[in-house]
Amino acid sequence: MGKLDSFKRALWVFHLATGSCNACDIEIVALLTPRYDVERFGIKLVGSPRHADVLLVTGCVVRPLADMVRRVYEQVPDPKAVIVVGNCGATGGTFYDSYNVAGPVNEIIPVDVYVPGCPPRPEAIIDAVVKAWMKLEKFEKELEKKHRGGEK
Amino acid sequence: MDLTLLTGYGFWNPLLWLAFLLIFGGISYFLWALRGNPAYKPGTEQVKPFISGNPEPAKDLVHIRARHIYWGFVEGLRGYYSFARKMHTGDVRDYALWYLGVGVVVLILLVGGI
Numbered sequence: 001m002g003k004l005d006s007f008k009r010a011l012w013v014f015h016l017a018t019g020s021c022n023a024c025d026i027e028i029v030a031l032l033t034p035r036y037d038v039e040r041f042g043i044k045l046v047g048s049p050r051h052a053d054v055l056l057v058t059g060c061v062v063r064p065l066a067d068m069v070r071r072v073y074e075q076v077p078d079p080k081a082v083i084v085v086g087n088c089g090a091t092g093g094t095f096y097d098s099y100n101v102a103g104p105v106n107e108i109i110p111v112d113v114y115v116p117g118c119p120p121r122p123e124a125i126i127d128a129v130v131k132a133w134m135k136l137e138k139f140e141k142e143l144e145k146k147h148r149g150g151e152k
Numbered sequence: 153m154d155l156t157l158l159t160g161y162g163f164w165n166p167l168l169w170l171a172f173l174l175i176f177g178g179i180s181y182f183l184w185a186l187r188g189n190p191a192y193k194p195g196t197e198q199v200k201p202f203i204s205g206n207p208e209p210a211k212d213l214v215h216i217r218a219r220h221i222y223w224g225f226v227e228g229l230r231g232y233y234s235f236a237r238k239m240h241t242g243d244v245r246d247y248a249l250w251y252l253g254v255g256v257v258v259l260i261l262l263v264g265g266i
Contacts, residue, residue, distance in 0.1 A: 016205075048202045050192075068205025074197035077189065 010042030011133050014052035014076065018069055018103070019095075020059030023119035024086040028056060030122045043129055049075040054132050056125075057111075060088035060095045061103030073109040079139035081112040081132035085125055090114045 017025055031038045032045065046052050049072045061069055073082065082105070087093035089105040105111055112135055115128045157164045192198040200208050226233060239250070 050198065050202055065205070067207075071197055071207065072202075072205045075200070075202055077191045077198055078193070 010044055011054060011129065011136075012044050012046045012052050013054045013056050013129065014046055014049045014072070015056045015058070016049075016069065016072055018057060018059035018065045018089070018105070019062035019101075020086065020088060024058035024088075027119045027122050027125060028058070028085065031125060036122045036126065038126060038129070043126075049073075050077065052076050053080060053136055054129065055080065055082045055109075056085055056129075057082060057089050057105050057109075058085045059103075060092050060098075060101045061105055061108055063100050063102045066102035066108055069105070069108050079136050079143060081135050081139075082109060083113045083115065083125075083128045083132050084111050085115045085120060085128070087116055087118045090116055093118065 015025070015028055028045075030036060031043075038044075049055065053076075055073060055076055057069070073080075084090050084105045088095060089103065092098070092101055092104050095101050102108060113128045113131050115124050117124060155166055188199075239246075
């Protein structure tokens with residue numbers, strides 16, 4: 001794992017279930033329990049993608065939800081990162097090539113970090129969120145550099 | 153020159169009034185200028201409301217109008233309204249007839265001395 005340059009602000013995460021069996025969702029909820037308590041790192045689940053920095057996607061993306069996934073991704077302000085939690089979102093998993101599956105997730109929206117597992121352990125999800133955080137910091141620096149360059 | 157107007161109830165000074173206007177105008181402008189998040193890109197989904205990923209319906213389909221506030225009132229008095237609505241035909245001749253009819257009744261009551 002790399003090193004975080006700063007903890008400038010809390011990382012707000014929006015959880016998007018796209019047809020999962022809820023196993024991954026329960027592991028995400030476990031992150032908020034006193035055993036893992038990600039909020040002590042400033043990682044917080046929010047109720048709207050418009051407030052989020054990171055999109056946490058679970059499930060294989062069933063066909064009726066494909067447009068909603070696209071819309072929710074577009075609603076997350078830039079810079080943003082997408083984490084796919086679980087095998088279903090990464091490859092289709094058990095539902096691979098099903099008539100009712102529009103996914104995997106990377107066929108609908110760009111993905112930054114994958115967490116394999118059925119379901120993955122909470123530690124793996126925390127590791128993915130930290131990786132996404134580092135990627136966001138890199139994006140932010142690039143944006144700042146671009147912004148400074150534009151002013152000259 | 154003293155611009156203060158003294159009355160039995162207090163005083164009024166136009167300069168003080170202008171000063172208040174400027175101060176509260178400034179505060180209002182400051183709050184207005186802070187509105188929204190400048191990071192959101194205008195014209196994209198980022199500035200639209202989040203409705204569980206559903207598309208935003210047309211404004212006229214979801215607009216809450218003033219008459220919706222009276223829904224319970226109208227619903228509670230539906231019996232009266234349905235009766236009164238029959239009288240409101242929209243025909244001026246009907247209204248003139250009501251005017252004449254009510255006028256005749258009032259005249260009979262007042263002049264007739266009943």
